[in-house]
Amino acid sequence: MAVDLVIRGGRVWSSRGSTMEDIYVSDGKIVAVGGELDASERVDASGLEVLPGVVDAHVHIPDPDIPEREDFLTGTAAALSNGTTTLLEHHHSLPVKNVADLREKEAYLAGRSLVDFGLIAHGRPDNLDDLEDLWQQGIYAFKIFTCALHGAPAVPSDVMLDLFRRVAAFDGYCLVHCEDDRITAANEERLRAAGSVGGEAILGWRTLEAELVAVATTTLLARLTGARIGIAHVSHPDVLDIIKREQESGADVAVESCPHYFYLNDEIVRRRGAWAKFTPPARAHEFNDEMWRRLEGGEIDMISADHAPATREEKSRGTESMWEAPFGIPGVETTLALMLNGAAEGWISLATVARVMAEGPARVYGLSERKGALAPGLDADMVLVDLEGSRSLRHEDVRSRVGWTPYDGSTLKGSTVMTISRGSVVFWDGQVLADPGWGTYIPRPGSLAADGVRV
Numbered sequence: 001m002a003v004d005l006v007i008r009g010g011r012v013w014s015s016r017g018s019t020m021e022d023i024y025v026s027d028g029k030i031v032a033v034g035g036e037l038d039a040s041e042r043v044d045a046s047g048l049e050v051l052p053g054v055v056d057a058h059v060h061i062p063d064p065d066i067p068e069r070e071d072f073l074t075g076t077a078a079a080l081s082n083g084t085t086t087l088l089e090h091h092h093s094l095p096v097k098n099v100a101d102l103r104e105k106e107a108y109l110a111g112r113s114l115v116d117f118g119l120i121a122h123g124r125p126d127n128l129d130d131l132e133d134l135w136q137q138g139i140y141a142f143k144i145f146t147c148a149l150h151g152a153p154a155v156p157s158d159v160m161l162d163l164f165r166r167v168a169a170f171d172g173y174c175l176v177h178c179e180d181d182r183i184t185a186a187n188e189e190r191l192r193a194a195g196s197v198g199g200e201a202i203l204g205w206r207t208l209e210a211e212l213v214a215v216a217t218t219t220l221l222a223r224l225t226g227a228r229i230g231i232a233h234v235s236h237p238d239v240l241d242i243i244k245r246e247q248e249s250g251a252d253v254a255v256e257s258c259p260h261y262f263y264l265n266d267e268i269v270r271r272r273g274a275w276a277k278f279t280p281p282a283r284a285h286e287f288n289d290e291m292w293r294r295l296e297g298g299e300i301d302m303i304s305a306d307h308a309p310a311t312r313e314e315k316s317r318g319t320e321s322m323w324e325a326p327f328g329i330p331g332v333e334t335t336l337a338l339m340l341n342g343a344a345e346g347w348i349s350l351a352t353v354a355r356v357m358a359e360g361p362a363r364v365y366g367l368s369e370r371k372g373a374l375a376p377g378l379d380a381d382m383v384l385v386d387l388e389g390s391r392s393l394r395h396e397d398v399r400s401r402v403g404w405t406p407y408d409g410s411t412l413k414g415s416t417v418m419t420i421s422r423g424s425v426v427f428w429d430g431q432v433l434a435d436p437g438w439g440t441y442i443p444r445p446g447s448l449a450a451d452g453v454r455v
Contacts, residue, residue, distance in 0.1 A: 001037055001038070002037070002038040002039065002040065003024045003025060003026040003031055003032075003037050003038070003039045003040070004025055004026045004027065004039065004040055004041065004423060005024070005025040005026075005039055005040070005041045005042070005043065005380070005423055006022050006023065006024050006025070006037065006039035006041075006042050006043070007022065007023040007025070007042075007043045007045050007050060007382065007384075007420070008022045008042055008043065008044060008045060008046075009022070009044060009045050009046035009047075009048075010023075010045025010046070010047075010048045010049065010050035010384060011048070011049050011050060012033065012050045012374055013049060013050065013051050013052075013350050013351060013353070013354045013374075014052070014351065014354050014359070014373060014374065015351050015352075015354050015355035015359050016351065017351050018049075018350065018351070019033075019034070021033050021034040022034065022035070023050065023374060023380070023382070024037045024039060025380040025423040026423075027423070028379060028380055028422035028423040028424075029376075029377060029378065029379060029380055029422075029423070030374060030375060030376050030377065030378055030379075030380045031376055032376055033374060033375065033376065043384070043418070043420075043425070045384050047386070047388075048384045048385060048386055048417060049350055049384070049385045049386075049387060050374065050382055050383075050384055051083070051350065051353060051354050051357075051358065051374075051382065051383050051384075051385060052354055052357075052358035052359065052371075052372055052373050052374050052381065052382060052383075053083060053084065053085030053086065053358065053371070053379075053381030053382055053383055053419065053420070053421065054079075054082060054083045054084040054085065054086075054335065054336050054357045054358060054383065055084075055085070055086045055087070055088075055357070055358050055361040055362050055365075055367065055371055055372055056079065056082075056084045056086070056087040056088070056304055056305050056307075056332065056335065056357075056361070057087070057088045057140075057175075057256070057302060057304050057361040057364070057365055058088070058175070058232065058233070058256060058258075058304035058305060058306045058307075059075070059079070059087045059088065059089045059090075059304075059305055059306075059307045059332055060089070060090065060091040060092070060306075060307055060308045060309075060328070061075040061076075061089050061091060061307070062091045062093050062094075063075070063108075063109075063112075064094070064108060065091070065093040065094045066093055067401075068311055068401070069309045069310060069311055069314075069401065069402060070307075070309045070330075070400060070401045070402065071112075071401065072109060072112040072113050073112060073114070073436055074399060074400060074401040075307070075309075075332060075400065075401070076112075076113045076114035076115045076117075076439055077114055077399050077432045078330075078332050078333035078398070078399040078400045079114070079115050079332045079333065080114055080115060080419050080421075080426050080427045080432050080434060081333050081399055081416065081419070081427055081430075081432060082332060082333045082334065082335055082336045082337065082416065083336045083383030083385070083416045083419050083427075084115060084332065084335075084336070084419075085115055085116060085371075085379075085381035085382075085383075085419065085420075085421045085422075085426075086115060086116045086117065086118075086362075086367070086371050086381065086442075087115055087116075087117050087118075087332070088117065088118045088119070088120055088140050088141070088361075088365060089117055089118075089119055089120065090119065090120035090121070090122070090143055092122075092150035092151050092152050093150075093151060095121070095122040095124075095143075095152065096119060096120070096121040096122060096134070096139065097121065097122055097124065097126070097127045097130060098127060098130040098133070098134065099130070099133050099134060099137050099455065101121075102119065102121065102134060102137055102138075102139065105119060106119075106441060109441065110437075110441070111436060111437040112436055112437070113436070113437070113438075113439030113440075113441070114426065114432065114434040114435075114436065114438055114439050115421065115434075115438075115439040116371075116379075116381075116421070116422075116439050116440050116441075116442055117439055117440075117441060117442065118138070118139075118140045118365075118367075118441070118442050118443070118444060119138075119139050119140065119441075120139060120140050120141045120142070120143055120175065121134045121139040121141075121142055121143070122142065122143050122144075122152060123142030123143065123144045123155065123163055123167070123174060124144075124152065124153055124155065125153060125155060125156075125159045126153075128159075128162065128163055128166060131163070131166055131167060131172065132166070132169075132170050132172075133455065135167075135170055135172045135444075135447065136170075136447055136448040136449070136455075137443070137447065137448065137449045137454065137455065138443025138444045138447040138448075138449035138450060139444060140173070140365045140366070140444050141172075141173045141174060141175045141230070141365065142163075142167065142172065142173070142174045142175070143174075143175050143176075143177070143232075144160065144163070144174050144175070144176045144177065145176075145177045146160070146176065146177065146178050146179060146180060146181060146214040146217070146218060147177070147179045147180065147181040147184050147185075147210075147214070148181060148185075149177065149179075149279070149327075150327070154181040156181075157217055157221065160217075160218065160221055161221055161224075161225065164221055164222060164224075164225040164227035164229070165225045165227070167227050167228075168225050168226045168227040168228070171228065172227075172228070173228045173229070173230070173364070173365070173366075174227060174228070174229045174230070175229070175230045175232050175256070176218050176229055176230065176231055176232060177232050177233070178211055178214035178215045178218050178231055178232070178239075179206060179210045179211050179214050179279065179280060180209075180210045180211075180213040180214045180217075183207065183209060183210040183213060184205060184206060184207075184210050187204060187205045187206075187207060187210070188205050190204075191204055191205055192323070197320065197321035197322060197323060198270070198273050198322060199269045199270040199271060199272060199273040199276065199322065200270055201322055201323070202269055202273070202276070202277055202279075202281050202322055203266055203269055203270070203281055206279040206280055206281050208235070208236055208238065208239075208280075208283060210280075211235060211236070211239055211280050212238060212239060212242060215231055215234075215239050215242050215243065216242050218231065219231070219242065219243055219245075219246035219247075219251050219253050220246060220251075222246070222251045222252065222253055223246050223249055223250055223251035226252070227252070228252045228254075229251075229252070229253055229254070230253070230254040230255070230256055230301075230364060231243060231253060231254070231255055231256065232256050232304075232306070233256060233257060233258050233261070233280060233304075233306050234255055234256065234257045234261070234300065235257070235261045235280040235281070235282070235283050236261075236280075236283045236287055236291075237287055237290045237291060237294055240255065240294055240299050240300070243255055244299065254301045254302070254360075254364045255299065255300045255301045255302075256300070256301065256302050256303070256304050257291070257295070257300050257302075257303060257304075258303065258304055258305065258306045258331070258335075259303065259305075259331065259334065259335055259338040259339065260278065260282055260306075260329065260331070260406070261282060261283070261288075261291055262288055262291050262292060262295070262338070262342065263288070263338060263407065264276060264282035264406065265282050265283065265284065265285035265288060266281075266282060266283060266284050266285060267285055268282060269281055269282050272406075273318060273319075273322045274315050274316075274317070274318025274319065274322040274324075274325035275315050275318075275329075275406065276329070276406060277315075277318065277322055277325055277326075277327055277328075278306070278308065278327055278328055278329050279327055292342060292347040292348065293347075295342075295347075295348055295352065295356065296347065296348045296349065296352055300356060301356065301360040301361075301363075301364060302356050302357070302360040302361040302364060303335060303339060303356045303357055304335070304361070305331035305332045305334075305335045306331065307330055307331045307332035307400075308327065308328030308329065308330075308331075309328060309329070309330040309400055309401065309402040310325070310326045310327075310328045310329075310402065311402050312402065312403065312404055314326050315404075329406045330398070330400045330402050330404065330405060330406075331406075332400065333398065333399055333400060334393065334405060334407060335357065336353075336357060336383065336385075336416060337391050337393070337412050337414065337415075337416065338407070338412065339353050339356075339357060340353065340385055340387065340412065340413065340414030340415075340416075341412040341413050341414055343387070343414065344387050344413035344414050345413065350387075354373075358371070358372045358373065359372045359373055360372075365444075366444055366445050366446060367442075367445065369445060370442075370445065379421075379422050380420060380421075380422055380423040381420065381421055381422065382419075382420045383416055383418070383419050383420070384416075384417045384418040384419075384420075385414055385415065385416055385417060386414065386415050386417050387413065387414045389413075389414060389415035389417070390411055390412060390413055390414070390415060391411070391412045391414070391415045391416075392410070392411045392412075393405050393407040393408060393409070393410045393411075393412065394408055394409070395408050399432075417429075421434065421438065421439075424438075426438065
């Protein structure tokens with residue numbers, strides 16, 4: 001049997017560990033791992049680690065509404081350089097609230113992406129009757145806010161109870177941003193009255209207490225209704241403790257976190273102000289180490305970018321007062337680099353990297369029969385990395401349109417050598433090789449849309 005491509009000589013990783021086996025690819029799919037087959041082309045992976053392509057389930061690309069922050073070409077080029085081969089996108093300035101919105105977005109994005117992608121819709125008080133149709137038409141989740149943020153309304157507990165019951169009835173999935181609306185609103189009123197305008201105000205506004213209260217309520221409602229949910233961007237070990245308590249009582253709750261909760265901290269927020277304005281914010285520096293331990297211990301299902309770029313001009317408006325700057329930091333091109341550094345430093349294993357950056361998100365979002373692992377029958381998506389290499393992060397090297405990174409000046413251990421998407425080399429030696437439109441839109445597997453039924 002002759003195949004199209006062999007990736008030869010690398011160490012192949014999964015959540016179970018690693019093996020020294022060759023990977024054989026035909027027609028964009030993995031046909032074998034191990035064995036001896038003839039191949040038309042060969043990639044020499046000697047001395048490299050071979051990981052499944054990153055599945056980033058939390059990315060905001062505000063295209064077409066605010067393309068100066070990011071468009072799909074720049075955002076997905078940045079993702080490829082990170083080893084990301086699949087992403088799930090939603091943004092808040094033009095949210096998907098019904099099937100008409102979904103169709104408009106699908107049409108606009110046709111031919112624009114460099115990576116495979118799916119879409120996430122909003123779950124709000126004003127679109128409860130649209131949720132099931134959206135689910136059947138291929139969206140992967142409903143993004144819900146417990147606080148008013150980014151132009152999205154807060155979903156109070158009574159509405160969330162109704163929403164979760166509806167979503168549980170058709171076995172949907174919700175991704176929830178958890179900060180208590182009343183606590184954050186009261187904090188904001190107090191801080192503005194006191195004239196607090198710097199990084200300290202960010203920390204006093206978006207407090208850990210606000211996150212804990214919202215997570216406790218949300219996970220309890222998930223248990224009571226049987227809804228499948230994920231808690232987005234968990235920032236602190238105490239949040240993990242609350243989630244674990246409800247999981248042990250039967251709640252079906254997945255856990256997402258982001259690299260900034262492992263690398264940034266409250267002192268950086270105080271010093272940088274608007275440039276470190278994201279929410280929930282980075283917490284006290286002494287908890288970074290514990291987050292690494294919890295990650296390696298299996299308490300976190302996935303690491304996502306929560307890529308939410310804002311331009312330099314927008315962030316600069318917050319120089320005198322952080323209230324004038326938008327939330328958000330870019331991150332779609334640094335998630336894997338930061339996790340590889342964690343592995344090289346001994347905080348986590350590469351098996352954990354494979355679990356939380358590929359297998360976990362693919363499992364949670366229903367993509368496991370196509371993405372997330374290096375196994376026969378799945379898409380040949382993989383990233384070849386050199387743990388002996390290094391990468392310096394500098395503003396001037398950023399591919400994201402905004403042209404800056406919160407990690408400027410950092411040198412990380414480990415480097416991405418090559419990204420392969422559906423059997424084709426799409427990033428190599430620092431160069432993006434894919435053309436716009438290489439990335440395909442993937443309606444959620446199991447949906448009517450995935451079977452070609454559109455309404």
